[in-house]
Amino acid sequence: MVRSCSECNLTWHQPITICTRCQGPVATSSPGKLRVLHVTKVEMPSQEHQEVPYYCLLLEDEVGLHYVRKSRQEHRPGDVLAEGDEGRTETAVTLGVIGTGTMGTGIVCLAMEAGWQVIWKSRSSQSLSEGKARVRDRLLKAMEPGEADGVLQSLVLATDFEALAGAGLVVESVVEDLDVKRNVFRSLDEACSQEAILASNSSSLSIDAMAAVTSRPERIVGMHFFNPVSRMRLVEVVRGARTADATAASVSDLAKRLGKVPVVVRDAPGFIVNRVLMPYLNEAARIVQEGIASVDDVDTAVELGLGHPMGPLGLIDLIGVDVFVNIMDSLASRTGESRFGAAEVARRLVAEGRLGRKTGAGFHQ
Amino acid sequence: MAGDVLLDRGAGLIFPASYALIASAHMKRYGTTLDDLALVSLKNHQNANLNPLAHFYHKRATLDDIRNSPPICSPLRLFDCSPVSDGAAAAVVSAERRSHEDVEVVASGMATDTLALAERADFTYFTASRIAAAQAYEQAGMEPSDIDLAEVHDCFTIAELVALEDLGFCQPGDGKHLIREGCTARTGSIPTNVDGGLKADGHPIGASGLAQVFEVVTQLRGKAGERQLAKASTGLTHSVGGIGGTSVVHIFRKGD
Structure with missing residues (x-):
């Protein structure tokens, strides 16, 4: 469908409800037949369009208005796209997001920037409206206020699960507590359509x-x-024992459409990244605990000797010492392996309330 | 803003894709060929080989290299695209004449257009460039035939041909004749991008416009060394932003 401003005639293929240029009312209409004027086959991946090749089509409708559309199918100049021939271009995605924390907000921003419809669910309508303000701030870094408000028209806020009935994919990003997450999944299973894929953003739970x-x-x-979701390009696609091939493939494809690089991993404690990272951080804490080197010297050594942008103890402070200890405990209990036992020095810091940057002190002052 | 987020970028219209659509439109209407674009690339690379400050000073590009370079956005190939370069340029501007080397800025034209390609009626020219050029010629009291050299915004090879047409050095669609007949070569009637242009001198995004001014001033001062043109009394610079969403044209004249 095409939307056009009743006052200034600006047109969109995106779901817009007020004009992004003059704030005028927007009417929805069918573009009728679209004729392909010119085509370019894009073979160069970009931040927002990682998967190549794709085609950019310059189209003209029956009244002479022009449109640019992305297509996975090859078209030739002179081709006519029949009315409602949306299947030949990328279909829109309706994404559900549960949770208004850092990760939930980041995922919402990402999907809005990709032009997706988003239904954002939280228990608190206040945290939703605060979250929406943060999303708007993020969008304003890339666009004018009118444009940002236009994009925000495709964001729906909800406090009940029933609102997610139309979502094709739901990603939950609530607190890392298995009981809480299981309750969320129970509710989602009831509320969402049978075709919907339900995903967890968990970093450590099964x-x-x-x-x-x-x-x-x-x-x-x-x-x-x-x-931060906007900058980190990785998505770990985690396959449970019964996850279908098609589910993992769809989620990988959707991650790519969000500009991310998916890797597929079996459901195992820590997946890939945390399984590699956490023991490394723990070892750095042990070096301090054993009096082998000072906090600053451990970080300096890793930064200069391994070329890491941040040393391990500085990174624990950034993550939160308590979060670090929780993840280690989870790795230890799920694997039953003592090598994942958190360094005592980290437990002491937690007991003293030195949780890292969020409390002003952790390993570093 | 370099591109329209909602209308263009969301549809995968990265920069080379925009210019690829412009190239397709130009080829279809005027019969411009891929080899015309290759000749633009070849000329600018050869010019850069005379410019020690150019990104590709040391690189020899042959017509075969250009023709066989990998596709980026059809019909544009790698050698139709300018590189992203590091670089800086500066100009000292004064209301007062200080030395016999001073170069006079005789005209500044600037115009804008819609940022989104899809909102334009025609894709074979830039309205903003035509308006900016008309303003500049009027301010200077000159015509295109009065210009000795031009530095134009060849972010892609097709952009050089479109610029030559928009600046009035030929009729719309005749840019191909200028390049085929060598008119834009160093020895031609309107030497264009004698520093190598954005294509081969380089495209350090924010500095490219002033780099053009540097070249014109250097030529007008007669200090361009090996690449000095025989006749350089007036020069023109043409810089574009946002796929023709903004266009700026300056004309310079040698001090007496």
Whole structure:
């Protein structure tokens, strides 16, 4: 469908409800037949369009208005796209997001920037409206206020699960507590359509344990984004024991459409990144604990000797010492392996309330 | 803002894709060919080989290199695209004449257009460039035939041909004849991008416009060394932003 401003005639293919130029009322109409004027085959991936080749079509409708559309199918100049021939271009995605924390907000921003419809669910309408303000601030870095408000028209805020009935993919990003997440999955399973894929952004909990409470374990998957979502390009696609091939493939494809690089990993404690990262951080804490080197010297050594942008103890402070200890405990209890036991020095810091940057002190002052 | 987020960028219209659509439109209407674009690239690379400050000073590009370079956005190939370069340029501007080397800025034209390509009626020229050029010629009291050299915004090879047409050095669609007949070569009637242009001198985004001014001033002062043109009394610079959303044209004259 095409939307056009009744006052200034600006047109969109995006779901806009007020004019992004003059704030005038927007009417929806069918573009009728679209004729392909020119085509370019794009073979160069970009931040927002990683998957190549694709085609950019310059189209003209029956009244002479022009449109640019992206298509995965090859078209030739002179081709006519029939009315409603949306299947030949990328279909729009309706994404549900649960949770208004850092990660939930980051995922919402990402989807809005990709032009997706988003339904954002939280228990608190206040945290939703605060979240929406943060999303708007982010959009304003890339566009004018009128344009940002236009994009925000495709964001729906909701406090009940029923609002997610139309979502094709839902990503939950609530607190890392298995009981809480299982309750969320139970509710999602009831509220969402049978075709919907339900994903967890969990960094440490078992996908299988969440899938077990639903009637669709084949459509349950992990979709683990990294903080900050806007800049970190990785998504770990986590396959539970019963996750279908098609589910993992769809989620990988959707991650690519959000400009991310998916990697597929089996449901195992820590997946890839935390399984590599956490023992490394723990070892750095042990070096301090054993009096082998000072906090500053450990960080300096790793920064200069390994070329890391930040040393391990500085990174624990950034993540939160308490979060670090929780993840280590989770790795230890799920694997039953003592090598994942958190360094005592980290536990002491937590007991003293030195949780890292958020409390002003952790390993570093 | 370099591109329209909602209308263009969301549809995958990265910069080379925009110019690829412009190239397709130009080829279809005027019969411009891929080899015309290759000749623009070849000329600018050869010019850069005479410019020690150019990004590609040391690089020899042959017509075969250009023709066989990998596709980026059809019909544009790698050698139709300017590189992203590091670089800086500066100009000292004064109301007062200080030395016999001073170069006079005789005209500044600037115009804008819609940022989104899809909102334009025609894709074979830039309205903003035509308006900015008309303003500049009027201020200077000159015609295109009065200009000795031009530095134009060849972010892609097709952009050089479109610029030559928009600046009135030929009729719309005749840019191909200028390049085929060598008119834009160093020895031609309107030497264009004698520093190598954005294509081969380089495109350090924010500095490219002033780099053009540097070249014109250097030529008008007669200090361009090996690449000095025989006749350089007036020069023109043409800089574009946002796929023709903004266009700026300056005309310079040698001090007496």
